[in-house]
Amino acid sequence: GVRAELAVQQTNNDKLAHMLNVISKLYKEAPTLPHDKWRSYSYNIASGRVRTLDFEVTLGTLHKLAKVRGFGKKVLAQAREFLETGDIALIKEFENDELRLSMRAMTKIWGVGPKFARKMADPNTGYGLRNISDVRNAVENGQLRLNDGQKVGVEFYEDFQEKMTVYEVQRIAKIVKDKAKKFYPDIELEIMGSYRRGKTQCGDVDLLLTHKEYTKTSPMGFLDELVERLRCEGHISHHLTKVETKYYHDIAPSQSQDFHPSIFPHYPNGTMYMGVFNSPDIPGMHRRIDIKFYPYQQKIFAMIYFTGNGFFNRAIRLYATRKRKWKLSDKGLFFNTSGLGKSMKAKTEKEVFDKLGVVWKEATERDG
Ligand code: DCP
Ligand code: MG
Numbered sequence: 001g002v003r004a005e006l007a008v009q010q011t012n013n014d015k016l017a018h019m020l021n022v023i024s025k026l027y028k029e030a031p032t033l034p035h036d037k038w039r040s041y042s043y044n045i046a047s048g049r050v051r052t053l054d055f056e057v058t059l060g061t062l063h064k065l066a067k068v069r070g071f072g073k074k075v076l077a078q079a080r081e082f083l084e085t086g087d088i089a090l091i092k093e094f095e096n097d098e099l100r101l102s103m104r105a106m107t108k109i110w111g112v113g114p115k116f117a118r119k120m121a122d123p124n125t126g127y128g129l130r131n132i133s134d135v136r137n138a139v140e141n142g143q144l145r146l147n148d149g150q151k152v153g154v155e156f157y158e159d160f161q162e163k164m165t166v167y168e169v170q171r172i173a174k175i176v177k178d179k180a181k182k183f184y185p186d187i188e189l190e191i192m193g194s195y196r197r198g199k200t201q202c203g204d205v206d207l208l209l210t211h212k213e214y215t216k217t218s219p220m221g222f223l224d225e226l227v228e229r230l231r232c233e234g235h236i237s238h239h240l241t242k243v244e245t246k247y248y249h250d251i252a253p254s255q256s257q258d259f260h261p262s263i264f265p266h267y268p269n270g271t272m273y274m275g276v277f278n279s280p281d282i283p284g285m286h287r288r289i290d291i292k293f294y295p296y297q298q299k300i301f302a303m304i305y306f307t308g309n310g311f312f313n314r315a316i317r318l319y320a321t322r323k324r325k326w327k328l329s330d331k332g333l334f335f336n337t338s339g340l341g342k343s344m345k346a347k348t349e350k351e352v353f354d355k356l357g358v359v360w361k362e363a364t365e366r367d368g
C-alpha cells in the first residue's frame, strides 16, 4: 500500500543521500586535488537535496533527478550506479587509496584541516605520515611542528574519538552551570548539539549560556573567567581558544564568592570557547567542550544553529535564502539576503519555523 511505498521511498533516497554524503566527507577529509573541496561541497548539496525530494529516486525517475539543481553529469552517473548496483565504486576506491587514508587519519586530529593534513600525509611533498603514531614520532624527533591546539589534538587523539553517555554530558553541564551561577544566579544554560537531538552518545558537550538582562550584548571576559576558574579547580585540562583572565582576577579574586556582573563590560557580540574537560566519570579521560554565550535576543536563533545537525542547518538556511530571499544565521532571521538590518524577534523555535514556512521539527527530528 501507500505506507509501504513511502517506506521504500525513504529507504532508497536515504541510502543515496547517505552515500553522497560519504563521498562528500571523503573529499573533505582527504582532498588530494585542488578541486576536491568543491567536489565535497557539491556532493554535500546533492546529498541534502536527495533528502528533501518529494519523489522516490529510481531508474525510472532519474530524468526528474537530472532537473534538480545540483545534479550534474557526475553526480547523476553515481546515482545511476547506485540504483543499478546498490553501490558506488568511488567509495571503495577511496577506501583503498593510501594517501587519502592517511589524510583522513590526520584530519581526525583536532585542529588539523585538510591543507595541513595533506602536508602531513603526502610522501612526495610532505612528511608521509600514515597514522597517529607516525605523527607522535615526527613531533618527538623535531621533524614536525604543531600549534598549541594541534598538540592537544595529538595528545588526546584517542580520547576525542570516544563518545560519551548523556549522563556524563549532564554531569559536565551541571559542573559548568553551578560555577556560572556563582557569577550570575539567573544565568540560563542549555545543552545543545547531539545531546539535544536526543542521541544516546555524544562526541562533545555543547553548552549555550544566556542571561535575560543581557538582551543585546554579552559580558565580555565572563566566559574567560568562568573557564579559567574551572581550569584552576581541575575540571578543565586545556583551553583550545585564547583565554584572557588577568584583568578580571584582579577585580574578583578567586576566593570571593560574591562576584558582581558589572565587573564585565558589555560586548556587542556573542562569545565562544572551546576546551578540554576532565571526565567526571572516567579518570584520565578527556572530553571536548564548547561553550557559547549569546545575547538574549539571539537565543532562539543560536539554539537552532547550535542544535544542528549540520545538514539540517544547511537545509534550513538554503531554504531561507532560496525560497524567501532572507537570511537565517545563529544571530537572527533577516529579511534580506545580506543579513543586515533588524532580525525577526522570536520567543520559540517554532515561531521561526512558522515564519519561514517550513514544517516544524522537534530537535530529535533534525538529523538530516
Ligand atoms: N554546527 C554547524 N556547522 C559547523 C559546526 C557546528 O552547523 N561547522 C552546528 C551543528 C551542530 C552543532 O553546531 O549540530 C554542534 O556541533 P558539534 O560539532 O558539537 O556536532 P554535534 O553535537 O551535532 O555532534 P557530536 O556528538 O559529534 O558533537
Ligand atoms: Mg556536539
Ligand code: MN
Pocket (backbone or CB within 6 Å): 193, 204, 205, 206, 290
Ligand atoms: Mn561541539
